[in-house]
Amino acid sequence: MEKAHKILEQKAVRITPMRQIILEYFLQNNGTFGLIELENTFPKSDRITIYRTLKTFEEKSILHGIKNGTGEVKYALCDEHCTPIHHIDKHPHFQCEQCKKITCINSLVIPEMELPKGYIQKEMTILIKGICPDCQE
Ligand SMILES: [Zn+2]
Ligand SMILES: [Zn+2]
Ligand SMILES: [Zn+2]
Numbered sequence: 477m478e479k480a481h482k483i484l485e486q487k488a489v490r491i492t493p494m495r496q497i498i499l500e501y502f503l504q505n506n507g508t509f510g511l512i513e514l515e516n517t518f519p520k521s522d523r524i525t526i527y528r529t530l531k532t533f534e535e536k537s538i539l540h541g542i543k544n545g546t547g548e549v550k551y552a553l554c555d556e557h558c559t560p561i562h563h564i565d566k567h568p569h570f571q572c573e574q575c576k577k578i579t580c581i582n583s584l585v586i587p588e589m590e591l592p593k594g595y596i597q598k599e600m601t602i603l604i605k606g607i608c609p610d611c612q613e
Contacts, residue, residue: 487536498529508550508578537563552580572608
């Protein structure tokens with residue numbers, strides 16, 4: 477619980493049991509999870525509370541959402557340098573076509589792209605599709 481506690485304090489998020497549980501889960505499993513998966517993992521928890529927790533974490537730059545085009549947003553832990561104002565996770569995401577798992581490719585950095593005049597960038601996502609190492613065996 478130590479680390480979750482520290483992150484919540486660092487990002488100025490009021491600590492609640494639900495927030496601690498969800499964050500702890502992300503820290504321990506180090507993957508990407510969507511609302512449905514979390515609901516199944518914590519069946520006793522209220523779905524709205526889980527949803528709100530994810531939203532709060534996204535606003536406070538603890539998690540970043542990954543849209544894979546299916547409508548279900550997956551979430552992954554942010555870099556510790558992410559702030560609500562500078563909440564850009566500049567790494568591509570990889571989705572495995574077999575196990576459907578989405579992974580943050582933290583070792584790669586999406587280069588800055590200058591948009592034509594008049595366009596304001598809010599977010600940038602790169603989703604690479606292919607086969608993950610686990611599915612190649
Ligand atoms: Zn972020
Ligand atoms: Zn896979
Ligand atoms: Zn990511």
